[in-house]
Amino acid sequence: MGTTFDLWKFTKSAAFYALVLFIVVVSVFPFYYAILTSLKSGTDLFRVTYWPTSLSFDNFRQVFTQGAFPRNLLNSVFVATVTVILALFLAVTASFALSRVRFRGRGLLLMTILAVSMFPQIAVLAGLFEVIRFLGIYNTPWALIFAYTIFTLPFTVWVLTTFMRDLPVEIEEAAIVDGATPWVIITQVFMPLMWPALVTTGLLAFIAAWNEFLFALTFTVSNETRTVPVAIALLSGGSQYEIPWGIIMAASVVVTVPLVALVLVFQRKIVSGLTAGGVKG
Amino acid sequence: MASIELRNIRKSFGAVNVIKGVDLEVRKGEFMVFVGPSGCGKSTLLRLISGLEDITSGEMLFDGKVVNALTPSKRGIAMVFQSYALYPHMTVYENMAFGLKLEKGHSKEAIRQRVEKAADMLQIRQYLDRLPKQLSGGQRQRVAIGRAITRDPKVFLFDEPLSNLDAALRVATRIEIAKLHEGMHDVTMIYVTHDQVEAMTLADRICVLRDGLVEQVGTPMELYEKPDSIFVAGFIGSPKMNFLTGEKAAAFNCTTLGIRGEHMLVKPDGIWEGEVIHTENLGADTYVYLEMGQEEPIVVRLEGAMQHPSGSKLRVSPMEDRIHRFDEAGKPIR
Numbered sequence: 001m002g003t004t005f006d007l008w009k010f011t012k013s014a015a016f017y018a019l020v021l022f023i024v025v026v027s028v029f030p031f032y033y034a035i036l037t038s039l040k041s042g043t044d045l046f047r048v049t050y051w052p053t054s055l056s057f058d059n060f061r062q063v064f065t066q067g068a069f070p071r072n073l074l075n076s077v078f079v080a081t082v083t084v085i086l087a088l089f090l091a092v093t094a095s096f097a098l099s100r101v102r103f104r105g106r107g108l109l110l111m112t113i114l115a116v117s118m119f120p121q122i123a124v125l126a127g128l129f130e131v132i133r134f135l136g137i138y139n140t141p142w143a144l145i146f147a148y149t150i151f152t153l154p155f156t157v158w159v160l161t162t163f164m165r166d167l168p169v170e171i172e173e174a175a176i177v178d179g180a181t182p183w184v185i186i187t188q189v190f191m192p193l194m195w196p197a198l199v200t201t202g203l204l205a206f207i208a209a210w211n212e213f214l215f216a217l218t219f220t221v222s223n224e225t226r227t228v229p230v231a232i233a234l235l236s237g238g239s240q241y242e243i244p245w246g247i248i249m250a251a252s253v254v255v256t257v258p259l260v261a262l263v264l265v266f267q268r269k270i271v272s273g274l275t276a277g278g279v280k281g
Numbered sequence: 282m283a284s285i286e287l288r289n290i291r292k293s294f295g296a297v298n299v300i301k302g303v304d305l306e307v308r309k310g311e312f313m314v315f316v317g318p319s320g321c322g323k324s325t326l327l328r329l330i331s332g333l334e335d336i337t338s339g340e341m342l343f344d345g346k347v348v349n350a351l352t353p354s355k356r357g358i359a360m361v362f363q364s365y366a367l368y369p370h371m372t373v374y375e376n377m378a379f380g381l382k383l384e385k386g387h388s389k390e391a392i393r394q395r396v397e398k399a400a401d402m403l404q405i406r407q408y409l410d411r412l413p414k415q416l417s418g419g420q421r422q423r424v425a426i427g428r429a430i431t432r433d434p435k436v437f438l439f440d441e442p443l444s445n446l447d448a449a450l451r452v453a454t455r456i457e458i459a460k461l462h463e464g465m466h467d468v469t470m471i472y473v474t475h476d477q478v479e480a481m482t483l484a485d486r487i488c489v490l491r492d493g494l495v496e497q498v499g500t501p502m503e504l505y506e507k508p509d510s511i512f513v514a515g516f517i518g519s520p521k522m523n524f525l526t527g528e529k530a531a532a533f534n535c536t537t538l539g540i541r542g543e544h545m546l547v548k549p550d551g552i553w554e555g556e557v558i559h560t561e562n563l564g565a566d567t568y569v570y571l572e573m574g575q576e577e578p579i580v581v582r583l584e585g586a587m588q589h590p591s592g593s594k595l596r597v598s599p600m601e602d603r604i605h606r607f608d609e610a611g612k613p614i615r
Contacts, residue, residue: 170366173333178380178432179354188379192370 031256038249045245059250068223069251072231076255079141079227080209083148084202087156090149091201092194095160096186100172110161117154121214132219143219144227148212152205163197164190199266207259228255283343283357283435283469284309285330290339292325299325301493302339307469312462315473316480316516317490324440326490327473331438332356343435354380356436359429363441365421367413373400373424374409380432399430402464403457419450426461437465439472443479459483477517481505489513511611514539520568520580522605529553529573530606535614539605542568542582551596555579557589571595 037045041056063069097103098110128147137143167190175185191198213229220226226234232251235244285307292300299322307313315323328334330341332353341348348356359380367376377396381387387395400406403423413421422442429437439458443451459482462470474480480487481501489496489504489512497509501517508514514522522539530538555571558578567587570578581597589595606614 168364168366170362170364171368174360174362174366174368174428175379176333177331177353177358177360178428179352179383180379184383189368 031253034249034252034256037245038253041246059246060254062247063250063254066247067231067235068226069228069231071224072226072228073254075141075225076210076227076229077258079144079148080206082141082145083152083209084205086145087149087152087205088198088202091153091156091160092186092191092198094153094157095164096182096190098157098161099164110158113154113157117151121151125214125218128215129218138219139221139225141225144209144212144216147215147219148205148209152208156201156205159201160194160197163194167193203262203266206262210255210259284345285436285469285471286340286342286345287330288340288342290326290329290336290341292322292329292334292337299493300329300337303493303495305488305495305498307471310467310469312470312472312483312485314480314484314487315471315490316475316477316487317496318516319475320492321490322493323473323475323490327438327440327471330436330471331358331360333360354384357434358436358438359432359434360438360440361422361425361429361442363444365413365425365445367421367424367428369413372410372412373405373416373427376413376424377409377428377431380428384432395431395433396427399427402430402461403427418446419454422446422454423457426458430461430465435469437468437470439470441473441475443474444476455479455482478519481517487517489516507613507615508539508605509613511537511539511607514605514607520582523575523579524577525573525575525579527575529575533604533606535606536609537607537611538599539607540599540603542580544600544603545581545597546600547581547583547595548598549596551598553579553598554594554596557591557593557595559591560587560589562586569595571597 036049036052038059039052039055039057041054041058044054098106128150132138132143132146135146137146171189171193172185175189180189210227211229212227213233216227216230217233220230223231228251232248232255235248235251285305287303287305290300290303290305291298303326315326317323325334329336332348332351332355336349343356353360368379371379374396377399378392381392381395396409397406400409403426405420405423405427408416408420408424413424416424422445426442442458443454446454458472462468462483472479472483484501486498486500487504488498491512497504497513499507504513504517508517511524515524518541520542522541523545525538525540526536530536553573555573557569558572559570561568561570564586565584567583567585567589569581569583569587569589571581573579579597581595608614
């Protein structure tokens with residue numbers, strides 16, 4: 001009886017860890033292989049190996065010295081950061097209204113916001129292009145910030161509205177009694193309580209803006225204004241018949257590292273249960 | 282330090298009328314308790330006074346000035362919520378100082394003094410650096426009260442502040458609130474509860490609400506001795522007043538006869554006879570439940586520990602001068 005029980009338990013946990021291992025390998029392998037490739041040089045690139053054979057940082061050096069890659073990297077940082085700040089500001093204020101202020105057509109507005117997020121990028125590309133030309137921000141980072149904010153807002157607003165709706169009404173009322181204006185309530189009472197939601201949505205908005213390709217390709221034209229996804233795609237080798245895999249992989253690794261770092265840093269900040277204690281638990 | 286006057290106050294949420302025309306005066310420095318069954322509109326009325334809800338029609342006056350359109354902070358009120366409603370991310374000190382910081386014009390030192398004074402009053406000074414989640418329920422409620430005191434309000438509003446506390450803590454906090462009122466006798470306090478014991482023990486005057494209307498306003502003893510309706514008679518006092526109808530009431534020339542359990546005597550020649558169906562022994566008192574053919578069993582409150590086995594017969598008489606007689610409309614015959 002005891003042994004069969006243990007055996008079953010062992011099988012279960014073995015199967016569980018096997019599954020975990022499988023998922024980890026599948027999700028991490030492409031990145032691992034990119035790192036591996038970025039450290040190779042010459043014809044080594046075309047030999048399939050699963051362990052590092054040589055250690056050469058040539059590709060990384062080339063990425064940063066050839067062309068406008070550092071500039072592209074800065075563009076990406078700027079575009080993604082501003083998009084996050086803008087989207088969070090608009091979303092926090094909008095979600096306060098949508099979750100706390102009673103007004104006619106609130107439900108319809110929320111549905112409309114959700115509906116906007118259903119349009120595929122390609123469907124609005126032409127129209128958005130016209131708008132951007134009209135605004136005179138074509139081929140500037142602002143074109144991308146504008147486009148990314150539009151596409152990030154529906155999701156951000158929805159998540160924050162749901163989150164804000166769950167914050168106890170009494171806390172808001174206590175603040176009103178204390179003489180707080182809506183702005184004070186948002187910035188001094190709600191925002192600190194919404195850290196987890198802000199970090200999560202902000203991070204997702206950052207990643208989306210960082211990785212976006214189609215808009216970046218369409219709305220920017222010069223090397224100096226491009227963001228990294230486009231820049232990497234357009235990296236070219238010595239001749240048109242050569243694809244510089246090594247450099248492409250090195251660039252990809254460089255581009256991925258900030259995201260990994262951000263997630264790791266903010267993971268600690270995502271503290272749940274921050275509202276515990278204010279209202280009867 | 283404000284008298285409050287409500288003139289024909291009404292409140293409706295959509296098609297639902299919650300407050301149906303309330304006229305009420307709360308005197309300066311008075312401790313007024315709103316009491317009533319759930320859904321009677323007592324909390325809504327408090328929120329109308331606070332300014333958290335808009336008044337549908339009628340006038341609200343503080344010290345003779347109409348305040349209908351004023352925000353809560355402009356009215357000079359402070360409120361203690363049932364769920365404490367402390368700011369979870371702020372320490373106790375920051376919680377208490379928040380209102381003063383927003384008011385502007387207070388120096389840091391002045392704020393510190395006022396917070397510490399309030400903290401001393403409530404004996405929470407040692408918790409000033411803690412977060413609400415590190416406090417027990419009773420301590421949190423004291424912080425909530427402290428936050429209200431710090432702002433030095435003209436009117437103090439309590440919305441069922443004790444209902445989240447356990448029984449022992451409830452009694453202790455009740456006594457503290459009573460002491461607080463003695464210490465701040467120029468501050469008008471309005472307190473909402475569904476617990477008539479809290480109402481009786483704390484109030485200068487009680488306002489009994491029923492279905493969006495004021496049923497009766499008076500001192501606790503007035504309500505206890507001279508209820509204006511069957512509803513008030515049944516609501517105030519514990520155990521609940523006994524109501525007898527039919528022949529037993531007709532013998533006293535009324536439709537309903539009300540008599541409190543403590544106003545009945547067990548006598549061999551008692552005019553009513555009933556069968557004991559249950560006995561509750563509370564040590565100091567004994568409640569005996571008698572079946573007398575009425576809608577509900579009749580409760581007799583006897584002093585001391587008594588033994589009356591279930592099934593035995595008992596004869597009781599009401600104290601003649603303690604009888605409450607009501608007509609068909611439920612109004613008293615005096």
